[in-house]
């Protein structure tokens with residue numbers, strides 16, 4: 558924040574930034590907080606959060622806040638969509654008018670998703686930024702930015718949050734036990750929004766249920782395996798559940814290799830003990846079978862969910878008690 562404030566107040570330093578770093582660690586929050594601080598009418602250095610400018614900023618209706626994000630072909634917000642030339646023309650129109658006070662702040666989310674024509678148009682804006690304007694490009698894939706765009710911006714790297722920070726947040730704000738919080742923090746990959754999602758939609762409990770169910774299927778128990786596969790194929794958030802299953806096998810591999818401090822699901826240690834030490838090769842092949850199944854049913858392959866999961870569960874539950 559200090560770098561940003563210095564840059565904005567000095568009038569001669571960069572007026573365009575790239576905020577680079579993994580998804581869900583607060584890059585956009587910082588960008589918006591910055592826009593708010595620059596436009597707050599309270600006269601203090603930080604946004605007061607109470608004036609009309611701040612509240613207009615918070616509800617995204619402030620005339621000095623210009624937000625751009627990838628859209629699908631119908632113009633709906635879509636992280637896998639593209640930033641198109643029409644959107645850039647709108648930005649350029651909005652920047653044409655001088656600001657009365659504060660600073661026009663353009664926040665481009667998913668900045669690696671420009672179509673080439675839009676990128677070329679945007680380059681002109683970056684080359685001659687209108688006075689009183691600030692441009693922030695937010696991206697999780699800075700290496701995919703057009704070099705001509707990246708070279709005109711000052712880059713700030715956002716690191717994943719330390720596990721301890723996320724753990725503290727989950728204990729204090731979400732009421733998780735330290736063991737649960739530790740597990741979710743490890744699974745979140747340094748992303749507070751991902752960590753919050755894990756706890757908000759009950760996926761923590763769902764994860765336990767799935768692992769318990771999987772563990773209860775004995776080798777040769779074909780009927781039960783097929784039943785579980787069918788249930789699994791109808792569950793919401795299947796991709797995430799398969800990731801959980803992978804992390805479960807990863808934990809068992811880690812435990813069997815005598816490195817228990819690397820266990821991610823440390824709220825499930827008892828289950829892990831019950832599952833016993835497995836044979837290394839079998840555990841690894843189960844891990845990769847899950848990853849393979851996950852890819853097979855995800856876009857762009859869209860394989861048959863139930864069929865894929867039936868094959869997977871038969872394979873994995875056979876491996877389970879080896």
Ligand SMILES: [Zn+2]
Pocket residue numbers: 596597598599604605606607608609610611612
């Ligand atoms: Zn304010």
